[in-house]
Amino acid sequence: MTSSAPADVQVRGALRNRLVISLVGGAAVLAILIFLVVRSYAAQIAQQGQDDVLGASVTSILDAAIIRNGVIQIDIPYASFSMLNTPSDDRVFYAVYQDGTPISGYADLPPPLDTNATKNDFRTVTYNGTPVRLATAARVLIGADVRTEVKVSVAQTRDALSGTLNRISRNVALFGAGFFLLATVLSFWATSTTISRLRRLTDSVTRRGPKDLSPVAKPVPVEMAPLVSSLNSLMSRLDQSLHRSEDFIAEAAHRVRTPLATVRSHAEATLHRVEREENRQALRAMMRAIDESSRAAGQLLDHAMITFRADHLELQNLDLVDLVQDLVTRLTPIADMKHIDLRLTGDTSVPVSGDPILLQNALRNLIDNALKYAPSETEISLNVTTASRPTVEIRDQGAGFPTANMADLVSRFSRGENASDTIGSGLGLTIAQDVAAAHGGALVLSNNPKGGACVTLSL
């Protein structure tokens, strides 16, 4: 997921990892906690079960105790020991004490604690190296002239208990592991769902056109709202500042062009008046520079206009042949001055849906370029076809494009290496390219194999 992050973004950690780690870690802690709690609870219940049976056994033996002729008799019920039968065949020990002295059973059983409580007393002790649970209870017997205390201890090994505990532990461990696995799967799912909202926003921003600075309109989760709102405000500021700079350029060009026209007319008038050849030379150079500046200002204006119109394209149904024919008619006087022949060929009608002002501007710039670079006494052919897409192909018989950096020529203020002695701003191809892109088309530069440049504008 970080692999797609661009190289110029500093990346440290991943939200997804952090989320997954905290969720999975939490699940692990919970699973362990469940295991410990359930196990200790189960151990308590299992111990309670054994104690209950031991207590019942002790009670049943004690209840059978009587004094007959001053002698204690205990007719131990068969059930007292048979109730201690367990699936693990636990060993059973017992002892009967009269006033603290063992009188029957296992005399070496750990003696009862010296308490007078008649309540059952449970202890876990070690007998013959084996841990046993020992239950003890006491009862006072009153005979004709004696009063004696009988204590009964019954002990049982803990094999069945530990078997039960092991079984419970295993089941609880399985349950805990299952819980952990499920929680892990869920946390991965939850994380990817959360992250996908973020990715969707990223996609929608990435997929935007280069000039789309509109605010994000799709609804986003509340946690992402501050980010999106910052993004929107950043984009609107960027949009404003872009517009401001475009406006500034257009304004500046406009302001420069009018005085330049004044200066040029003055220079032209002066040229007619001065006699000295060197002064005339200087004035011609001046006029040439003024022409260049005013042309550049004009193209800057064109470019600003195109940038604006490309965002708000006004599509009309029009015939590309008519449009080119109109341009040819208008530019023929200029071509005639250079003795260049403008020749229109191709289909008789190529209907397109496009912005006429933009298309006209783009094509004029291209023909202008061709006129500028083509030598005198040559021909410029304009071929308008609609083979697969409406296409205008403009060929001249000039030097052609420099092959080294042909692709760079369309970028702003870029001029060919061989164009230094020709007036130009480097915006013509850029304008044509922008117009083609605004119409979903392309501008392709190439060189004729027989010499001369070839520009193909397809829509």
Add this chain to the structure above:
Amino acid sequence: MRNLVTLILCFLPALSSAQDWEDRQFFGTTSPTQTLRVLSSTDTALFEPIIDHFLQSNRDIAVEYLVASTADIDAAFRATPERFDVVISSAMDLQFKLVNDGYAIEIEDLPAPDWAQWRQSLFAFTAEPAAIILNRNAFRGHPIPRTRQELIQAMRARPDIFENRLGTYDVRQSALGYLFATQDARASETYWRLMEVMGSLGLRLYCCSGDMIDDLTRGDLVVAYNVLGSYAAARTENANVLEIILPSEFPTTMMRTAFVAAQTDKPETAASFTRFLVEMQQANSDHASFPLPPLNPAENVDNQSTIALGPALMTYLDTLKKRTFLQEWENAVLQ
């Protein structure tokens, strides 16, 4: 010759310290790598084919087979538990208590049903009901009693036939007799009535089933109560004199059990002998090679009459309980 003297000298302390065994036999090779000491309450004649069978597949082992009464087995084993490898007895309660007290080791890989083993240490390998055995001659022309109640009626009807010709175990001496008596008493009051009737007619008390069967055959006894039917059935020559009756109202069935002593110095051999006993009875061996009645799972699983292997067996071994029971028994029998 010198070896023989050494051998005798070696056995001398053992002989002198030992009580009088009812029987003492050696089986197997004269130069064994191991001698398995089996302490048993079962007559040698009944065990001989089993031991022979065992030795066929264990030719380097010898078996010393020591026979003692059930009570003596308990006493002898508790006195010197390290001297015996396998203990076999019909007194389930004493066997149970020995295992409960930790005198036995577990044999993990010996498959036995839950009711026929305890702690994988004490294994039952026979099911032998206590029988009433009659001398047919005394009942000629009279119906053979099938229950204790019918026996009481028969004795009351012809006391002169039965007077001083009734026999049963002396429960003070025989642990098996005590087990049968206590289980009978637990099952029904009929036992006490029977004892009172028999006691009033003069009851002769025996240590062992064998003696009672001998006296029955000779005609000194006409009725023997709570005798091992398996012993009587083994005496095929008496088949036409003796009538073996399994009282139909509540039969009492004992399971002969074996365990491996915890202090044995050859646990593998002892365990394999015990496994052999259990597997042989499971394999439905023919009567000649396994002369004792095998366990019958179909009868034993839910049958109340078979004495269950469990902690309850310790109830009647309790000092106070035993004192009370023997007093009652003496009151009934010794009149």
